[in-house]
Amino acid sequence: MKREFTCIVCPNGCEIEADYEIKNGTPVISNIQGNTCKRGEEYVRQELISPKRTIASSILVEGGELPLVSVRITKPIPREKIPEAVQEIRQYRVTAPVRAGAVICHDFLGFDTDLITTKNVPAAHK
Amino acid sequence: MIRENIDTLIVGGGPAGLAAAVELWKKGMRSILIVERERQLGGILRQCIHDGFGLSRFGESLSGPEYAQKFIDEVTALGIPYLTDAAVMNITGSRLVTIATPGGIREYQAKSVVLTMGCRERTQGALAIPGERPTGVFTAGVAQAYINLYNRMPAREVIILGSGDIGMIMARRLTLEGAHVHAVFEVQPYPSGLPRNIEQCLNDYHIPLYLSHTVTKIHGSSRLEGVTVSAVDAHMKPIPGTEQYYPCDTLILSVGLIPENELSLDAGVTLDPRTHGAIVDENYMTSVPGIFAAGNVLHVHDLVDFVSMEAERLADHVAEYVREGSLPPCTLDVHYDTDINHVIPQKVSGANPFRLSMRVSHVMKNAAIEVRQNGNLIAKKAVKKALPAEMIQFDVPADNLQTSGDLEVTAVQR
Numbered sequence: 001m002k003r004e005f006t007c008i009v010c011p012n013g014c015e016i017e018a019d020y021e022i023k024n025g026t027p028v029i030s031n032i033q034g035n036t037c038k039r040g041e042e043y044v045r046q047e048l049i050s051p052k053r054t055i056a057s058s059i060l061v062e063g064g065e066l067p068l069v070s071v072r073i074t075k076p077i078p079r080e081k082i083p084e085a086v087q088e089i090r091q092y093r094v095t096a097p098v099r100a101g102a103v104i105c106h107d108f109l110g111f112d113t114d115l116i117t118t119k120n121v122p123a124a125h126k
Numbered sequence: 127m128i129r130e131n132i133d134t135l136i137v138g139g140g141p142a143g144l145a146a147a148v149e150l151w152k153k154g155m156r157s158i159l160i161v162e163r164e165r166q167l168g169g170i171l172r173q174c175i176h177d178g179f180g181l182s183r184f185g186e187s188l189s190g191p192e193y194a195q196k197f198i199d200e201v202t203a204l205g206i207p208y209l210t211d212a213a214v215m216n217i218t219g220s221r222l223v224t225i226a227t228p229g230g231i232r233e234y235q236a237k238s239v240v241l242t243m244g245c246r247e248r249t250q251g252a253l254a255i256p257g258e259r260p261t262g263v264f265t266a267g268v269a270q271a272y273i274n275l276y277n278r279m280p281a282r283e284v285i286i287l288g289s290g291d292i293g294m295i296m297a298r299r300l301t302l303e304g305a306h307v308h309a310v311f312e313v314q315p316y317p318s319g320l321p322r323n324i325e326q327c328l329n330d331y332h333i334p335l336y337l338s339h340t341v342t343k344i345h346g347s348s349r350l351e352g353v354t355v356s357a358v359d360a361h362m363k364p365i366p367g368t369e370q371y372y373p374c375d376t377l378i379l380s381v382g383l384i385p386e387n388e389l390s391l392d393a394g395v396t397l398d399p400r401t402h403g404a405i406v407d408e409n410y411m412t413s414v415p416g417i418f419a420a421g422n423v424l425h426v427h428d429l430v431d432f433v434s435m436e437a438e439r440l441a442d443h444v445a446e447y448v449r450e451g452s453l454p455p456c457t458l459d460v461h462y463d464t465d466i467n468h469v470i471p472q473k474v475s476g477a478n479p480f481r482l483s484m485r486v487s488h489v490m491k492n493a494a495i496e497v498r499q500n501g502n503l504i505a506k507k508a509v510k511k512a513l514p515a516e517m518i519q520f521d522v523p524a525d526n527l528q529t530s531g532d533l534e535v536t537a538v539q540r
Binding site for chain 2: 006007008010011013015051053054055056057058060066067068070072079082083086100101118119120
């Protein structure tokens with residue numbers, strides 16, 4: 001089988017064409033072209049098995065200079081879990097001050113990924 | 127009124143200004159000041175909470191605020207002076223800078239000024255779409271600020287006009303926040319944003335992208351009720367009979383960015399009609415001696431990493447200018463053919479290597495960008511697929527350059 005991909009690993013966005021077969025449920029790539037680095041091939045393999053994505057959102061901050069602190073997950077999770085992940089992220093609350101890089105949740109949704117803050121939010125001046 | 131002398135005044139504390147300041151400091155420059163009109167440093171990155179920043183500059187995928195924080199931490203650790211809540215009101219051609227601060231007006235006589243004001247979004251006013259002017263029409267960046275900074279959801283049923291990166295990123299963000307994004311319409315026959323964003327922001331969420339289509343009428347009185355969309359011909363003129371009505375309460379515009387150069391014009395800086403930024407030489411110096419520009423105020427970039435790196439290159443030349451009082455003259459023009467939309471720099475000396483930045487004006491497969499002078503091939507860069515959406519950058523070595531004879535940049539089919 002032949003399939004075309006746009007690699008999303010980096011902004012180069014390589015257009016990759018891959019020939020592959022599914023053997024015992026595992027994709028075996030026989031020919032791949034268009035990728036300019038190794039990560040492109042890994043991306044294609046993962047897309048054939050189960051696409052994974054990262055996601056960013058925000059959570060509410062109490063007593064902060066800003067009402068929200070931005071968050072993201074540190075490793076990609078299955079793409080179909082992204083809407084569920086965004087709903088789950090909504091549940092969290094933090095109290096200012098918050099520093100970027102604080103872990104809000106380990107093993108988020110049971111995946112090997114952390115939910116971390118990505119912004120400093122100082123406490124509001126009283 | 128306070129009036130001080132300073133070596134370098136940096137206008138804007140976004141990614142370009144921060145990177146320039148850190149690099150100047152590392153070069154031993156101590157008489158420098160960053161002036162930022164917002165309450166915090168970081169510029170537009172503060173609202174760009176998605177990841178994918180920093181892959182080139184730091185080798186890791188960061189969100190916008192994290193990327194900015196790396197530079198802010200460095201500015202703080204080094205003790206680089208900065209003012210926030212401070213707006214530059216005027217810059218003269220002799221580099222007298224007037225700043226409004228909460229403590230009153232200040233003036234600086236600067237040996238050099240670094241312009242890093244970034245860019246603005248093109249707005250509805252620039253598009254002249256017929257119809258009413260109800261609320262519900264926002265630029266992508268304004269919608270992004272509502273959601274990511276102020277915790278306000280501005281939309282339920284959404285149409286997006288323009289396939290800029292911020293528009294596509296907002297298509298995903300709005301979808302995940304519960305809005306229904308019907309489609310993205312792009313007037314040009316090719317997307318204006320990066321392919322990876324089409325993939326991960328539109329295709330992943332089954333949001334269709336229609337090329338050669340535009341919004342031809344806005345409906346609604348107090349709130350937007352719908353838009354009429356038409357297909358356009360090769361000259362981007364709407365084709366009668368193709369009109370289709372889409373009910374929606376929100377129209378998001380992602381139709382381009384314009385470098386913000388009002389202050390530059392006050393200072394007498396000459397702008398390039400193509401980039402809407404300053405005409406600069408290989409040192410990133412504008413037509414006014416001692417005034418330099420880098421980042422999105424010079425030409426709109428695709429990636430913040432390249433903004434930072436351009437500002438870092440600028441810093442080398444600013445340091446030399448302050449030290450020596452002048453820079454080698456750049457009298458050679460860089461010309462280009464119709465396949466190319468613009469080039470940076472527009473002037474060179476012919477004595478030094480430089481980084482050429484450019485965009486093609488239409489999609490070209492298996493292209494090569496060639497730089498020639500006096501009939502000699504000076505530099506060549508092969509590009510598998512040249513897209514207007516992707517800036518092309520490469521170094522032009524000094525080896526074969528001569529100090530007389532203009533340069534010619536062409537895009538050729540291989």
